[in-house]
Amino acid sequence: MSQPDQVPQPDPDQQPTVTRTDADGVATLTLQRPALSHRLRTELLALVREVSADESVRAVLLTGTGRAFCVGQDLAEHVEELRAPGGRAEGALSVVEAEYNPLLLALAALPVPLVVGVNGACAGAGMGIALAADLRVAAAGAKFTTAFAGVGLSSDSALASRLVHCVGGSRAAALLLLPDPFPAETAEQWGLVHRVVPAEEVLAEATALAVRLAAGPTAAFRAIKRVLATAATDSLEETLALEASLQTGLGATADHREAVEAFLAKRAPVFTGR
Known part of the structure; x- marks a missing residue:
């Protein structure tokens, strides 16, 4: 009996970690993985700079896939680098200045409106990236957490500054010092997200918002x-x-x-x- 033909599976290491699609003046950037690996950070920064320079783009939508939007630093990769001798260990300690800061500056420099569709869990630097948007649509029940103190770190990705502006100093301190998860509905009450919709409607709602902005002045x-x-x-x-x-x-x-x-x-x- 002959063996059935094996269908070759795509190599995840060869697939893009961020994809771009364009329609109606909107460039949609989709995170294909929830954790911010070195490769994802590099590819996302390149795409943000690309759409920023593209005069045909009049709004940008950033979203994720699956059950998470972005859970922050890829800790498995980070620990591996911390354990490595020499240059890789040093690189793990300089990643905020070398990679996160340029990404957040590029997001802030976008000359067109940025909408983020928070399709699921949003933690750490992922929360900083979400708060870099002009408008945020979140899935009902999606969990937010600052996360940093839980792994013995301070904040990065301008999270502390944006939290102070959004929710005030007292609540920002509580969120950073006590990084307990809170739902999208609470985030909406605090002004951290523009709108909460059922999970299956996040992409459509965020896209409609971005298309509306792309048709504007x-x-x-x-x-x-x-x-x-x-x-x-x-x-x-x-x-x-x-x-x-x-x-x-x-x-x-x-x-x-x-x-x-x-x-x-x-x-x-x-x-x-x-």
Whole structure:
């Protein structure tokens, strides 16, 4: 009796850890693995920089697969590197500065709106990445945790700073010092996520949100992101000066003229991103 043909299985080491798809002006980046290995961090940074430079992209959606969005550092890889002599052990101790910081800076520098679809567990640096988004949609029941203190570390990925801005210093301290998991519904109450939907609807809901943003006034969104980035630290004088400068530039855009004409004609505007 002949043996059935063996169907070759894809080598996971040869498959991308992050994929990109584009539609309707939205670049969707999907994490194919939940843990942030060196390879995933490298591939994600490259794609974030790629979409940032792509003028056809007017919104970015970042999401995961399966039961987790992102659980933070790949601890198995990290422990292996800590145990290794020489350069690899040293690299494990410098990974925040060498890899996490450039990734978070690249996410912050995206010139278009960033939506994160938290499809499942979100922990540690994964939570820092989620909070880098402009808007977050989370699956009902998805668990969040800061995680760092549980493995004897402080925070990275700007998590402490973003938590202070989102929930205030007292609650941020509690979340970091007592890294107990909390559900998406609580995250929504605290303002950490924009919307909570059933798990099977996260991708559709986040995609619809990103498509809506991609159809909007791109230059105005870019200016809004810039103002929001400094709103908590600039003085009143600095904020007013920045707003005046940005508003003057936006007044000359085609999108502003289109919006005004559409208002007078009692129709919906059609934005082109210019």
